[in-house]
Amino acid sequence: MFNLYPSVGEVNGDRSNFNYGAVLGAASQYGQCRTKVDFSERAAEPRDEVKGLVARATFYMFDRYNLNMSRQQQQLLMAWNKQYPATAWERQRDDRIAAVMGHHNKFVTGERSWTVGYKPVGDGVISKVQGRAAQKPGTATHQLQGNGMIIGNRNSQVYHLPQGCPSYGNVSGKNQELFTLESEAQAAGYRKAGNCR
Incomplete structure (x- = not known):
């Protein structure tokens, strides 16, 4: 938010x-x-x-x-x-x-300050959430990877929805681009993943 x-x-x-x-x-x-x-x-x-x-x-x-x-x-x-x-x-x-x-x-x-070379904490990445990483793909916890946002894959130029897209949680963090709306992803040149229901 x-x-x-x-x-x-x-x-x-x-x-x-x-x-x-x-x-x-x-x-x-x-x-x-x-x-x-x-x-x-x-x-x-x-x-x-x-x-x-x-x-x-x-x-x-x-x-x-x-x-x-x-x-x-x-x-x-x-x-x-x-x-x-x-x-x-x-x-x-x-x-x-x-x-x-x-x-x-x-x-x-003011609890954090960005400086050149700042190392992101990644406290919103699912692998950092203790006790939840063992859940299988497709569960609600697994879908928190993008915090309910649409995840675009910079390499493939494909986007995945938080629901109905089996590969949602499989996009490497370094390749992710997050969107709030499908129209934003499409405007950025992405297309919906073919395996999305």
Whole structure:
């Protein structure tokens, strides 16, 4: 839930799976929304008001699911995190989500700090959950690997749904790209796994 925000469909679709970056010289494309997308450079720059929030949500996802982030992306998000610190509203939102999820985004609370070369903890990866790794594939616990999200395989460009897709839990952590909606996965160039019911 820490990574879920309402968004304008067109902006979200255009951002696709582009990295974040500074988009220079691009005119505003989305009316009142000041997010910029550079299609030739495959980069997206959110509006200033949410840059820190984007950085901390990204840190959370990469840390929780043991994902790799390029040095350039780390440096940019670290700068945004410092330039746009957590607001009272963001901390309140974090408290509300923690009441449901059972844990905080530690990059919002200040319990964790991202530095270049940070080693993700991976505390959301199923193999890290004690006493549950022995359950067979297809059980509810096994499906927690993507925390109920759609898992895309970067190598095969195939995505798997948390229910009805037998290979959902078989995507290597380093090859995973997580999505909340099938349309996001499709916009990023993925197709649904053929063995999904």
